[in-house]
Amino acid sequence: MAVITYRQALHDTLREEMLRDEDVFLIGEEIGVFEGSYKITAGLLKEFGEKRVRDTPIAEEGFVGAAVGAAMLGLRPVVELMTINFSLIALDQIVNHAAKIYGMFGGQTSVPMVMRTPGGGGQQLGATHSQNIELYYAFVPGLKVVAPSTPADAKALLLASIRDNDPVLFLENLALYNTKGEVPDVVEPAEIGKAKVTREGTDITIIGYSRMALVAHQVAEKLHAEEGINAEVVDLRSLRPLDRQTIVDSVRKTGCAVVAEDDWLTYGIGAEIAASISDGAFDYLDAPVRRVAAAEVPLPYAKPLERAALPSAESLTTAIHQTLDAVGRRR
Amino acid sequence: MAVITYRQALHDTLREEMLRDEDVFLIGEEIGVFEGSYKITAGLLKEFGEKRVRDTPIAEEGFVGAAVGAAMLGLRPVVELMTINFSLIALDQIVNHAAKIYGMFGGQTSVPMVMRTPGGGGQQLGATHSQNIELYYAFVPGLKVVAPSTPADAKALLLASIRDNDPVLFLENLALYNTKGEVPDVVEPAEIGKAKVTREGTDITIIGYSRMALVAHQVAEKLHAEEGINAEVVDLRSLRPLDRQTIVDSVRKTGCAVVAEDDWLTYGIGAEIAASISDGAFDYLDAPVRRVAAAEVPLPYAKPLERAALPSAESLTTAIHQTLDAVGRRR
């Protein structure tokens, strides 16, 4: 068991999988000579050479599509999309090709590829570089979408994603790269499609994924320490498929829930979580499911504006307090 | 008052707006010489010439982006995207540029443009040509998204969209083009952002948009005629902004609701509708909000498979029956 960063967990896993399987290779912008915009791939070009670590031109549609084509022939490309914002340029290749090829041709060829990409705001990168648009992938049958929040899950889910025979969108987050956590010495691939209860509790269910799952966990611990509130935390880990049962089981126990998400509220990931809770725990719910999400604006650059627009531990705490008040469970 | 098709309503409105305002021009693939893939623009090239009706190369990113740039200078381009599936190629220009330019530059230039595009399955066009991905636009602050279901609304909303100073995604549907309805001789622009109760009722609320709003209305009429069920039908008309108040007011009255949508269920438009109903009518709801949506598969070509996968009057009727059963209101 070692304590390492999320970045390190990703790096180590890529390296190990490349050592394990010759068919695994990395492809993306600035992942080789530059060692990755966020340095996930540092050192790998030197170790594996240009064949296995392929710097591409700035051509997201072209190189993502090339990865799809290579995967059709059985290679296992791991694509780095520098940030999820740039993935829009590749969306046709992902949604109309990677996600469709298995079904559209009647199951004759699969597309075993991983697309790693960070989302997230809060770095003053402005409206076009701060988005959380995982919804665009989570919505699409044929894709799998995972969104780990801890180094251990990052490792277990990246292993699973690389070994999976379907296209997997692997969501990272700029704010998670430097976070640390324990990672076992031997990690088994996680089961894609399963959420995890990362903290058991009885007062309220907090549901999150990626960065907000971590924030949710921290808020829950703090509420427990400071106010004796005993919140259950569900880390979705997989956005497609969505593990509704784990969410609903928790809410059937607690009777109320708050969803914490980094994306925009209307039509965001949280909408499905809230709707599913209503579907599966209707008779158990004591208050509407609250959603804490980003303000619906093109995210401004200036710090005071950006801060006001993004969800945080504070806004999550407010929503939890208000929900507990509504169900009369505030201590 | 005349009874005309949805296609005719679009065509007439485009023509009238072009006559009214020199700055309005049409741009898109095959809209001129070919007269439009779905013939909405038939005759307009002949009437207005190449300057006002501009056939483009197959280059969705290029010509949509060019329309954005032209709109920044005050022209009012009306873009035709042949089907919404092809809009993925232009998504970066729409989401990262059209939707952001007003906010990102502090309100210095607006982008008065309309993107008309049909969605819809059911024509055996296969997985890549049958999608309902309006969610990709409805999710984005800075865009407005309208989705009329009748010729009269098509006209009123297209007028409003063309005269609006923001980028508007105007959703059409392959299955609506030949549908007919009454259109007043003089049509005022509709107010974007407002839903409409197209049928008053007290037993249940059915919510739809675009094709499924029409299906919902037909189903409601049939249920009334055959079973005496008195359903209220809400046609969303605008997906962004979303008129939650009209939906919630209806459900507060009826106590139960079914959402009818052509897109995939998980994370689809209906998820937000269901979540919002829970938010705004929690204490009035007698059963979970049912969603009738497409099966989550890459849509197959073969008719029996396609038919099984898509929502219809039959599946909507089933869901309404089951919901009324659940609340004990089936007659």
Next chain:
Amino acid sequence: MATTATRSKPSTRSTAKSRRGSGAVRGSGGGSFAGESPELLQDYFHEMTLIRRFEERAAQGYTQAKIGGYCHLNLGEEATVVGLMRALRKTDLLFTNYREHGYAIAKGIEPGRVMAELYGRTTGTSKGWGGSMHMFDVESGLLGGYGIVGGQIPLATGAALAIDYRSGDQVVMCQMGDGTTNIGAFHESLNIAALWNLPVVFVVINNQLGMGTTVDKSSAEPELFKRASAYKMPGERVDGNDVLAVRDAATRLVEQARNGGGPALLECVSERLKGHSVVDPAKYRSEESVERAKQADPIANFRAQLIEAGVLDEDTAAEIERKAQAEADAAVAFADDSPHPDPSTLFDYTYATPVANDSRRLPADPVF
């Protein structure tokens, strides 16, 4: 990579000339069929005719509502189709656009399975999941017809990358239309292919029309093969109505790619005999252009030339045509007799690796 080498074809092979029809001396090695095996020439004639008959039956099936969706035919492009496919080995890989029925047949798929796909049957090339635009067959090396304009180009480039990665000796051919050279994916992919010296030959079928848009209204450089120079890639233009010219040019470029010479762009100038798809009456087309297309009919001309050269006589020609018709008819019969997919199979192909909590909900099913 060497410097730009955009060679245009010698004038005996130029479009202008052979487009005028059978009167022109066609130039396979100097006006005759010198050096060509008569069997092979008959075989080409047969295959071109089979594709013609097949497409006519497809159009008919569409009118009878046996076929749905969009249906784009290879009518008029048979010489190109057959010439290109003869340059490939069975193990070579082909990516095409949606106008691919003829390619499927010429790459070696049973016509019955191609028609069955159009009919949406389980015996079809994609088990009825793909339809006209989405044929696929691993064994024949057809790695897909694709309906999104340009969508096949990055994929084909990636397949070539995989071949290169594994030091294989296959070559990828990537077919597309003239209108498709204006989309971003074309540019990004040709650059990548050239940069990495991948074994892929890009082939542009220049039928001079997108849907109704002429090539000069859509491409600022309408001599499309010249676009290869933006990637320091060899580019060539060939008369797409001349099956041997197409075969020879394609073979040369395919073998060059196979031998490490890198990618190339081949433009085949041809004519679309009918509308963009079965439902398009092509009213926008000038009489002159329709007439020109008719005159250029590669099958009629090839037939006449083969007869003139003594490779065929009328009887043999008619016999081949009867055979082709019978094969097309048999394909229809096979398709018509094949089963429709069962709705219970709807969730069979969402994922290759089964996954927890996958949705298998029909429209009327509740979430819980």
Next chain:
Amino acid sequence: MATTATRSKPSTRSTAKSRRGSGAVRGSGGGSFAGESPELLQDYFHEMTLIRRFEERAAQGYTQAKIGGYCHLNLGEEATVVGLMRALRKTDLLFTNYREHGYAIAKGIEPGRVMAELYGRTTGTSKGWGGSMHMFDVESGLLGGYGIVGGQIPLATGAALAIDYRSGDQVVMCQMGDGTTNIGAFHESLNIAALWNLPVVFVVINNQLGMGTTVDKSSAEPELFKRASAYKMPGERVDGNDVLAVRDAATRLVEQARNGGGPALLECVSERLKGHSVVDPAKYRSEESVERAKQADPIANFRAQLIEAGVLDEDTAAEIERKAQAEADAAVAFADDSPHPDPSTLFDYTYATPVANDSRRLPADPVF
């Protein structure tokens, strides 16, 4: 449109030569500054120096956490920036990428407002909403810096379309980096611009690096100006370290576009003095390449040449440098003194036309 005209510059203006530094005879009309007004030359020197000083202060502000996000500087590209901007009229329109501080200044925006944008203040060019990558000013004709690689190219093309639509006499200049020529938007837009003969000049700043990727690792045709020929568009290469050469080439192409001659592609070969952005230590860069960039420093060389030619003496040069420094410092002071935007303005710029039911919810607000 005429046939392809890709002209490479005469060798006196070639990169190789003037890159060696001040020793080379630079060729504005034959080795001297013949015909140039000394005031103008001093003005260029001042503006280049101002941009240098400004960028140094920007880097400092970033280190002090006064500036956030990404911050890309024009260090080393000052001759290109000034040369290009002097080819434009005030009413001409400019679209750039995210590396645009210098352009904003040279197009006529007060340095204080540019710095204020970096500081995220209401007095900034985008009222603090845009930051380093997203400057905008209608009055100066800067229609935006854009952070998405290639995103500005379709927009610039569309602006040119609007000018053409209204028969205006403006010209659009669209700036981009070398790495950007590989993205689809480049291809689609150049084709459209050429097809419709629009008044737009595309300018590639070839600093020979994407982030860490060299131009020959990203472009199969590294002589980027040659790519214009794929659109039958004139393409030229110029020494980006030579402010006069840049100005002259750009002026010629801009005026050509203004007079109905259509679009063109101008490649300015230059050097990036520092990392890709302020935080990039550029460890991947070879010593030789760093040294070459230093030697090519367009400001040091221009200064030496102006002194050698008697246009400047040491005192005047130093005076100009002091002035530039003072202006950069004043810009910082202005920025620092300017107000931060108030969080209550968060919903001010989502829509230009107010709309019913617009969401104005903060993260902690309930839906109802």
